[in-house]
Amino acid sequence: MTHVKRLGAALQGAGTVFLLLALVFALILAINPGFFAAPSLMAFLKQAAPLVILAAGQYFVIVSGNFDLSVGALVGAQVVIAARLIDGEESRTVPVMLVMLAFGIGVGLINGLITTVLKVQSFITTLGMLLVLYGAIRLWTGGAPTGALSDAFRTPGRLGIQTPLFQIPWALLIMIGVGAGAIALMRTRFGRILMASGDNELAANRSGARVDTVRTAAFVLSGVSATIAGILIGGFAGVSAQVGEGLEFTVITAVVLGGVALGGGRGTALAAMAGALAIEALFTLFNQMALPATLRPAVQGVIIIAAVAYAARRRIRPALQSTATPS
Amino acid sequence: MTALLNMRGIDKAFLGVPVLSAVDLTVSRGEVHALVGENGAGKSTLMKILAGVHTADAGTIELDGRAVSFTHPAAAQRAGIASVFQEFNLLPELTVAENVHLGHEPRRRGAIDRRAMHETTAAALADLGVADLSPAAKVGSLSVAHQQITEIAKALSHGADLICMDEPTAALADAEVALLYRLVQRLRERGVAVLYVSHRLREIFDLCDRITILKDGRLVESVATADITPDELVTRMVGRRIEAQFPPRAAGTEPGEVRLRIDGCGNDYVDGIDLEVRAGEIVGLAGLQGSGRTEIAEAVFGITPFTRGTVAVDGRPVRITRPRKAIAAGIALVTEDRKAQGLALRQSVKANARMVLDANARVHSRRRLARIDGILSSLDLVARGGDQEVQYLSGGNQQKVVVAKWLAAEPGVIVLDEPTRGIDVGAKHKLYAVIRSLAAEGLAVLLIASELIEVIGLADRIAVLHDGRIAGELPGGASEQEVMAYATGRRRPQSEGTQAE
């Protein structure tokens, strides 16, 4: 009973995104009923998986009161690193993946430490990191990516488990795993303290929380999610210098669309990932409508502003009144 | 005298809860008018309606016989009503002159005239009899008293006919209060009306011509100060005698072992602190604002640690450099400002109540988590359920959540800094009873309160601070005069005998 209530409350808080998701799926269904056949649905989910995974990582950072603008550049860097280090050799796949994981963790750690120890706003920290990664990767490769990915590396992003009817993409399974992990993590003491730190840093500190540590950990989780997303995107789309460009804005948009408040302390991991799914569904809808590709960003822009303005209206009213109440 | 301000039948409700019902208020020119009542009686709300912060749901406001209605603070200012709120409305990055003129900067040929701004501010400060405050000083670098003066100068700069002051002396030391008295007298001489919101009876009887009493959002009465005694005023404000407020001390229980011992401690803000709190004992820390009460609490809890001396908990010396370490040592701190430091307002009651357990592996246990519901209900928490966000709770219920989060950790020492600030009478009484029962259960309680009556009524012993040091110790139930004698520095610490036991 309480679970039902709690789910109800969660849906109400982040209602906008689930409503939007349902609406977009309904429109897709109206235009192309065939879309919900297993193979095309699987293909959609395979394509959506990286953004959903990135949204989970970004969610931790945003809910703790920060931003991570470096994820797009990190995804790009990871793909380039993979291609250069693997250089087509199958045997190097796993070691290189471990190197990538270490790199992702390292970047997250640096972001986190600069933000918490040096007290640089995360917007600036991760903007700086974006520039550093962008430049460093091109310096290292001399401008254009070199090397090649191995088939084993590309498997998670491209292939799946074959069933008699359709293929279940590895990307979908990984996405479900990451998503379940993120939701579970938010129910642990770590997740609760992360949320409290984003809501009221001082209250969390006075309760004995290690605010700086959990916030740094959130950046590390974001770095890990960018690594996983990098592996999937590299596998799915191959290597190019443009991989990951602008992804940070899309993923922040997704998380915010999920009703997660910039500034921290509000929103659920599930809704954040639903936000990512909604954005991917939106892109698919544009495809189905045969909208010129160039118009997509405009529609995307309108929807983000509308969704956030709508959520803000619903939230601000009671909040204003409660602060106005004499204490 | 002609009525300058005439408010009739003012109603105001927040989220459907009536805060003011049919309140009338009449203030004459050149009158200092006290607005009194307990916390939650509606004084601040009434003042904010007058200031244009809130709009009344019903009722009329007449200024100089003309009906007015303010939808924005600027409208109230233009009409000649200025307000000095408890939370300062100043920008620390700007200078005194810039703050004083904020929103109505003088201009010359279209540009802000900084020289005029500086000169008029200097003149205004001189007019207020303040010599030691430069208009060019950055407000962030000023003392609280100087910030208050800036705030008053700002209110006056609008050419106000009526100035509302909300607890203007709450943050002032004695000498500064005297300065404020002079300011109010000058305003009266100039024919400016002052609406003076205060808890402090002495100020009200010293300064004010008339008193309007509110209780539970309703007008009790409006009387001339000469026609009422302080005792009568208190009775009408609270509707019952003060003595009845505090639960009786349990008879015949002796304090146990020393649980918290502070020995020769000090830091940048306090010095030479010796203090013992025993199991089952409530020790009160009294003193004026700024005397170092909160600083001792913050030092014990590791927020701004002691840099010298030793602290021992249950006989074991501990070095507390962070809140985490204090918690590990079994110390809890209910902070002075629950919204800023106590609660994650957008999280649920449950999430807040378990925050200390969640944050500290050393105190976290399933058994303690399971006790939280029981603790909340034993505090008579009124909420729609554990999932309700604490921001929607009343101040009293919010404070109960803070207390619950600390009790969940089963501390041996609990420090309460202004636990009843800004909460309603019912919740206050509940908290008094809770504090007593905590002591009865064997906790060592260190209680800080600026309402002397609380310290006197609750504590078994009272340590009085003056200027960062303990000026003297008194038994519980000592008189306000005795406490104030130490707090104001009129009485010095006595010979060694009384301090060491």
Place this chain on the structure above:
Amino acid sequence: MTAFTPRPRIGATVAIYLALAGVLAVGGAAVAADGGNLFATAHLVDMLTRTSLTGFLAIGMTLVILCRSLDLSVGYTAALSSLVAATTMDGQSGNVPLAVALVLLVSGLIGAANGAIVAFLKVNPFIATLGTGLILKGYLDTEYKGPAGDVPFAFQQALGYTRFAFIPVSTVVMLAVAAAAVWFLRSTRTGHHMYAVGGDVEVARMSGIRTTRVLLTAHVLCGMSAGLAGLLLAARFGTGSAEAYTNLYELDAIAAVVLGGTLLLGGKGGVAGTVAGVAILAVLDTVFNVMQIDPFAKDVLRGVVIIAAVALYARRQLDRTARRPRFAAAAGRAS
């Protein structure tokens, strides 16, 4: 109570100009060691030319950041403005005044839209301006497949390439706009109120300031300064270019603003510092260019410089917010 002498307000701005001088000295020395001369006319021209474009964008950005807002759409606004300018001019010198007016109108309206979304719809400025940026991008990508319009040669020369000695006209115009912005912030009520709105919006409101109007003004001016940047782009390229937004000018502008000592959280800073921030970035670029260091190293260094600068500012801020000690002397004795 002891009286406290206020710290001089110029501190931060002086510091940033000292940093600029330092960067010039170190850069000059590095170039000299490499056998070159950073202060040769050609290099000075290069340096100053670089300041003008980022300068326009950063001046407007300073205003919105002072108000505790942000504008991520300026790159798109500049690109659109370059197109509006080039297509309106259409090769005719006589159309220049109309084109300039139209650019300022369009860019001002975009700024107004941003301001309205932030101030009235209460949308977080990051999201709001990201959204309007995307809308502009969609429009640009759809309407303009390539360069469009034709900028008359005279206008190209005048704004794009003419210079007094080694100082390009565009830099002079930028500095004039900067001076106007400094005056605006210091001497007009609206400008002065931007500090209040960014410092504490509730205090500003309680002081009778119409905060939404101030915020709206900042956004309109930011949009218009992006419009000026668009005019400069048109003059340089000779046509309008939708592609211009790919250079992420908005991030450069934000970097220059925070480098110049304006607090990202608003309420503190100013345009004088921003100009120095712009100049530091330009000097670094020129030094790298002259020394023929890989252009990508520039991005790395730029990232590091921005973080380091803000970390230093954060340190200063911490010192200032510390409580005043009562027994500091006693502490000294005891330790």
